[in-house]
Amino acid sequence: MANTSTNPSAAVGRTKASSLSAAVPRIILYTVLVLFCIYYLLPLYVMVVNSLKPLEEITAGGMMALPNEWTIAPWGSAWSTAQIGVDATGLRPYFVNSLVMVIPAVALSTILGALNGYVLTKWAFRGSTLLFGLLLFGCFIPFQMVLIPMARILGLTGLAGSVPGLVFVHLVYGIGFSTLYFRNYYAAFPTELVRAAQIDGAGFFTIFWRILLPSSGPIAVVCIIWQFTNIWNDFLFGASFSDFDSQPMTVALNNLVQSSTGVKEYNVHFAGAIMAALPTLLVYIVAGRYFVRGLMAGSVKG
Amino acid sequence: MGFLDIKQATKSYGPVKVLHETDISVEEGEFLVLVGPSGCGKSTLLNMIAGLEEVTTGDISIKGRSMNNVKPAERNIAMVFQSYALYPNMTVKGNISFGMEMQGVPKPEREKKIAQVADLLQIGQLLDRKPGQLSGGQRQRVAMGRALTREPDVFLFDEPLSNLDAKLRVDMRTEIKKLHQKLGTTIVYVTHDQIEALTLSTRIAVMYGGYVQQLGTPKEIYDNPANMFVAGFMGSPSMNLFAAKVVSENGRTAVEIALADGQKATIPFDKVQGQEGRDVILGIRPEAITDRDGADRNSQNVHVVEARVEITEPAGSDTFVVLQMGGKDVTGRFRADVDVSAGDRFPFAFNMDKAVAFDPKTEERVA
Numbered sequence: 001m002a003n004t005s006t007n008p009s010a011a012v013g014r015t016k017a018s019s020l021s022a023a024v025p026r027i028i029l030y031t032v033l034v035l036f037c038i039y040y041l042l043p044l045y046v047m048v049v050n051s052l053k054p055l056e057e058i059t060a061g062g063m064m065a066l067p068n069e070w071t072i073a074p075w076g077s078a079w080s081t082a083q084i085g086v087d088a089t090g091l092r093p094y095f096v097n098s099l100v101m102v103i104p105a106v107a108l109s110t111i112l113g114a115l116n117g118y119v120l121t122k123w124a125f126r127g128s129t130l131l132f133g134l135l136l137f138g139c140f141i142p143f144q145m146v147l148i149p150m151a152r153i154l155g156l157t158g159l160a161g162s163v164p165g166l167v168f169v170h171l172v173y174g175i176g177f178s179t180l181y182f183r184n185y186y187a188a189f190p191t192e193l194v195r196a197a198q199i200d201g202a203g204f205f206t207i208f209w210r211i212l213l214p215s216s217g218p219i220a221v222v223c224i225i226w227q228f229t230n231i232w233n234d235f236l237f238g239a240s241f242s243d244f245d246s247q248p249m250t251v252a253l254n255n256l257v258q259s260s261t262g263v264k265e266y267n268v269h270f271a272g273a274i275m276a277a278l279p280t281l282l283v284y285i286v287a288g289r290y291f292v293r294g295l296m297a298g299s300v301k302g
Numbered sequence: 303m304g305f306l307d308i309k310q311a312t313k314s315y316g317p318v319k320v321l322h323e324t325d326i327s328v329e330e331g332e333f334l335v336l337v338g339p340s341g342c343g344k345s346t347l348l349n350m351i352a353g354l355e356e357v358t359t360g361d362i363s364i365k366g367r368s369m370n371n372v373k374p375a376e377r378n379i380a381m382v383f384q385s386y387a388l389y390p391n392m393t394v395k396g397n398i399s400f401g402m403e404m405q406g407v408p409k410p411e412r413e414k415k416i417a418q419v420a421d422l423l424q425i426g427q428l429l430d431r432k433p434g435q436l437s438g439g440q441r442q443r444v445a446m447g448r449a450l451t452r453e454p455d456v457f458l459f460d461e462p463l464s465n466l467d468a469k470l471r472v473d474m475r476t477e478i479k480k481l482h483q484k485l486g487t488t489i490v491y492v493t494h495d496q497i498e499a500l501t502l503s504t505r506i507a508v509m510y511g512g513y514v515q516q517l518g519t520p521k522e523i524y525d526n527p528a529n530m531f532v533a534g535f536m537g538s539p540s541m542n543l544f545a546a547k548v549v550s551e552n553g554r555t556a557v558e559i560a561l562a563d564g565q566k567a568t569i570p571f572d573k574v575q576g577q578e579g580r581d582v583i584l585g586i587r588p589e590a591i592t593d594r595d596g597a598d599r600n601s602q603n604v605h606v607v608e609a610r611v612e613i614t615e616p617a618g619s620d621t622f623v624v625l626q627m628g629g630k631d632v633t634g635r636f637r638a639d640v641d642v643s644a645g646d647r648f649p650f651a652f653n654m655d656k657a658v659a660f661d662p663k664t665e666e667r668v669a
């Protein structure tokens with residue numbers, strides 16, 4: 001990579017007038033950006049603020065106002081006592097369901113995608129291109145189309161209505177995308193490295209583990225973000241293939257909002273909605289940084 | 303039976319045969335160079351020896367043991383790749399020791415070996431760096447170091463110098479040759495650079511279109527090319543090839559050549575005796591076309607032909623002088639101090655001992 005050399009004379013020769021005229025478009029730009037930022041953050045603000053108010057303050061109007069009386073009671077209620085469907089369990093068990101579903105589903109689909117990508121690029125066999133085509137095709141089949149066949153398979157395998165069943169569904173759906181990511185990434189990975197490792201005596205898995213995976217950081221992060229967001233936020237599969245005790249967070253949130261008899265506890269709903277969104281937000285904040293870092297490292301290495 | 307035997311080996315990708323029946327037998331300690339233009343199948347053959355490509359038909363054996371079903375790691379070979387193929391996530395040390403680690407060599411022994419190799423290649427101060435932090439020449443050394451730890455039966459090199467700049471390439475060429483003399487290990491070396499081939503090898507296989515065109519010592523290849531392809535490919539500037547006709551003059555066999563001004567030159571040439579009347583392609587190396595004083599004194603068959611000088615190209619130690627023969631530009635190699643300039647009529651001395659003749663149609667050697 002070429003080093004960008006700074007030009008010292010440019011800095012020295014800069015005058016006051018030119019710096020002022022250069023600043024004007026910059027000020028406009030930042031103003032616009034700040035306005036957009038506020039616009040996009042407003043819903044979050046509303047959710048957070050209202051989840052920290054007693055219900056009366058919301059029903060009295062003034063959605064935008066800060067709470068007069070701060071309270072975390074709605075959070076406690078949403079987490080452990082709110083009525084979800086028939087039971088007053090709060091969202092906690094469903095949050096756990098979602099975690100138990102999403103972690104293995106993301107891990108397995110990422111690992112299998114990486115293995116698929118490795119085989120498809122470095123151990124290509126007769127028909128491997130066709131296989132990849134079919135996997136890709138799988139990515140673009142609409143969810144609705146697989147509902148009935150999937151229900152039948154889950155029924156036959158005895159996984160229907162269970163968390164492992166949901167893991168299986170998401171795994172099947174996720175492999176297409178994760179394979180696509182890793183295949184394209186590994187296609188640019190030098191085959192000579194694999195050959196060198198073969199001569200050094202490394203086997204199929206050793207090469208994968210010691211040579212390819214250490215260089216797969218950026219694409220693994222992309223894949224994990226993608227899978228996590230999709231699986232965590234999925235509603236259709238969760239609503240279709242789960243029982244009461246295996247419902248994921250999204251379905252439970254819906255039930256919370258729908259099933260409150262009598263008064264609608266908006267503050268509790270807001271708290272629940274934030275809880276449901278928090279993990280994906282967290283993944284973006286934590287992994288997103290590694291993602292950018294990974295991209296930078298790649299570009300400097302050259 | 304040799305040390306490394308390639309017998310009737312072929313390689314096909316589907317219906318496309320990229321390597322035709324190949325027979326090469328390499329003795330222990332030899333430096334065999336596979337040379338040829340891009341796409342001729344050199345790397346394919348090397349990869350077949352390494353076990354990275356399967357042999358479609360035929361057999362490759364090392365030390366008398368057939369390698370067809372032996373994994374690359376178990377062939378006791380080491381390979382240096384064109385791109386060096388250093389593992390980017392490991393340090394130089396990690397790169398060098400990876401192979402030994404895979405073979406289950408204990409750690410103290412690995413450390414000893416690394417130190418030894420680092421010393422031999424003078425890369426001691428680089429051991430803790432990543433490949434990304436090395437220059438091309440340093441990477442090249444590390445790649446060789448990785449190969450050296452194995453004490454292999456055969457070293458395989460696939461164009462190891464082609465990514466280096468011209469100066470470094472010459473330096474590393476010398477180093478590889480020294481290394482070969484020091485270690486005495488059998489080497490198979492792929493290049494498309496004919497000068498590398500001539501300087502490094504003890505034997506050369508010239509390849510083209512999936513066939514080995516000629517296999518021989520550098521001198522054989524240079525002096526006695528088997529066909530027009532080899533003649534034209536090896537040597538720089540390349541051998542002059544031009545049309546001539548075999549005639550009989552004063553009872554002596556000669557070749558008749560058209561000159562630039564419509565005249566004809568007749569040069570006695572005994573090698574084509576008995577083929578009078580036949581059209582041939584004559585091949586003469588530039589150094590066999592000189593001025594009279596520069597001609598080889600040991601040659602019995604130096605003949606002088608007067609012809610017009612088209613261009614002169616001074617090149618430091620030599621001057622290349624171009625004349626027209628058989629409708630082609632023909633280059634002669636003169637000492638730099640010969641006084642000759644374009645447009646002159648000049649007596650050229652042809653050393654016909656060094657001349658060869660080919661069939662115009664089959665392009666095979668006839669004399």
Ligand SMILES: Nc1ncnc2c1ncn2[C@@H]1O[C@H](COP(=O)(O)OP(=O)(O)OP(=O)(O)O)[C@@H](O)[C@H]1O
Binds near residue numbers: 315
């Ligand atoms: N996987 C493959 N499928 C089909 N044809 C191939 C394959 N690999 C190589 N070839 C063909 O085999 C021929 C020889 O390739 P090879 O890599 O041995 O050439 P090379 O002599 O090493 O050339 P270069 O000097 O460019 O490296 C080429 O024509 C190439 O197109």
Ligand SMILES: [Mg+2]
Binds near residue numbers: 345346
């Ligand atoms: Mg090649």
